[in-house]
Every structure is written in structure tokens, then in C-alpha cells.
Amino acid sequence: MITNQPKVDVVQGRKSPPDNNNKKEDHDTHPSDQQDVNDNHTNKSPRVEPEKDVHISASVNLDSLIRDPGARPSISSFPSDHQDEIRREYIRLRPYQLSKQKYPLSRGGPNGRMRSFQEVWFKSFWWLEYSETKDAAYCLPCYLFNKKPVGRVGSDRFTKQGFNKWKKVNCGNDCAFITHVGKTSAFAHNFSVRCYEALKNKSCHIENVTEKRVKELS
Numbered sequence: 616m617i618t619n620q621p622k623v624d625v626v627q628g629r630k631s632p633p634d635n636n637n638k639k640e641d642h643d644t645h646p647s648d649q650q651d652v653n654d655n656h657t658n659k660s661p662r663v664e665p666e667k668d669v670h671i672s673a674s675v676n677l678d679s680l681i682r683d684p685g686a687r688p689s690i691s692s693f694p695s696d697h698q699d700e701i702r703r704e705y706i707r708l709r710p711y712q713l714s715k716q717k718y719p720l721s722r723g724g725p726n727g728r729m730r731s732f733q734e735v736w737f738k739s740f741w742w743l744e745y746s747e748t749k750d751a752a753y754c755l756p757c758y759l760f761n762k763k764p765v766g767r768v769g770s771d772r773f774t775k776q777g778f779n780k781w782k783k784v785n786c787g788n789d790c791a792f793i794t795h796v797g798k799t800s801a802f803a804h805n806f807s808v809r810c811y812e813a814l815k816n817k818s819c820h821i822e823n824v825t826e827k828r829v830k831e832l833s
């Protein structure tokens with residue numbers, strides 16, 4: 616993991632050396648700019664700044680990122696110029712899909728029967744995460760890219776509060792996971808997924824380019 620850091624940092628320096636806040640805006644507020652985010656990477660490469668890269672690596676310890684979605688701090692709590700680096704690492708680690716022999720039972724309502732999280736849900740919803748500390752479900756793309764916890768009640772259910780009303784899963788069209796995804800690409804979740812894929816693909820490209828350079832130098 617540590618050996619990957621210089622690769623990531625080098626590209627950060629290439630893409631937007633003076634101000635990474637612009638890059639953050641791309642993810643958070645302008646869905647239509649996603650294509651531009653991808654294109655900019657390969658077409659514009661001003662200069663690499665090695666000294667700055669070393670500084671970034673020294674100040675962000677990617678090894679210490681908290682995996683449990685119920686215990687990790689919000690992305691916005693990290694320094695803005697490190698947030699994409701942290702997003703990349705969470706994407707590389709993939710959704711936190713904790714496998715347990717038994718998940719805790721909880722009662723669904725006043726007279727409801729006992730229910731629990733089901734591991735099989737991970738197969739149907741790739742973005743789904745499970746928090747052991749909160750016994751709740753979360754969404755990794757929305758955690759990484761959704762910055763709208765205010766407004767509609769429950770809009771931060773899969774990013775901050777955690778979802779644990781298990782009786783509302785697998786109940787047809789009212790399934791909470793299906794509702795979270797939404798019916799159109801305009802839904803917040805799908806916007807988050809597009810950002811997720813864009814950054815993921817960019818990271819893959821970075822890896823390939825870096826490997827090629829290493830081979831050329833050796």
C-alpha cells in the first residue's frame with residue numbers, strides 16, 4: 616500500500632498543482648463535468664512536482680484509514696487537498712463487506728419479529744457496506760462523494776446515520792436498498808457512483824502509466 620502512494624501523489628501534482636479544491640468541486644457539484652475530469656487527466660499534464668509529492672505522502676497515512684463505515688469520519692473532515700487521495704484508497708480497498716457467521720438480531724417494530732443483516736445482500740448490491748459497531752448498512756460511493764446530508768429527512772441514512780430497518784429490505788419495490796439507488800441516473804446515489812467510477816478508472820490508468828515508466832527506466 617505504501618509503495619503505491621508516490622504514484623498517486625505524482626498524478627495529483629500533474630492534474631491540478633495549485634488548487635485541488637477545484638477537483639473536489641468537480642465531484643460534488645457538477646455531474647455533467649465528469650467526462651471533463653477524465654479527459655483532463657491525459658490531455659493536461661503541466662509539471663510534476665516531486666518535492667510537493669513527498670510532503671503529501673508524509674502528512675496522510677493511508678494505512679490508518681478506518682474501514683468500519685459506522686466509525687469512520689466524513690470525507691469533508693479531511694484536508695480538502697487530500698480528499699481525493701483518501702477517496703482513491705477507499706475505492707482501492709473496495710466496499711467494506713464484513714462477513715460474519717451471525718449478524719445481530721433486532722426487532723423490526725413494536726410487534727415485529729427479530730431480523731438481522733443478511734450477507735447475501737452484498738451480492739445484489741455491490742456498493743453495500745456493513746458496520747459492525749453500528750449494526751447498520753452504508754453506501755461507499757455515497758460516503759465518498761455525496762455532500763448533501765442536509766435537506767430531506769434521512770438523506771444521510773446511508774452515509775452517516777446508517778440504515779438498520781432490516782424489515783424494509785427485500786420487500787418488493789419498497790426495498791430500502793432499491794429506493795436508495797433510485798429509478799433514474801439523476802438520483803444522488805447514481806451521481807455518486809459515476810464519480811466513483813471516474814476516479815477508479817483514473818486510478819487504474821495511473822497505475823498502468825506508472826508501471827510503464829518504471830519498465831522504461833529499468
Ligand SMILES: [Zn+2]
Binds near residue numbers: 758773795807
Ligand atoms: Zn449510495
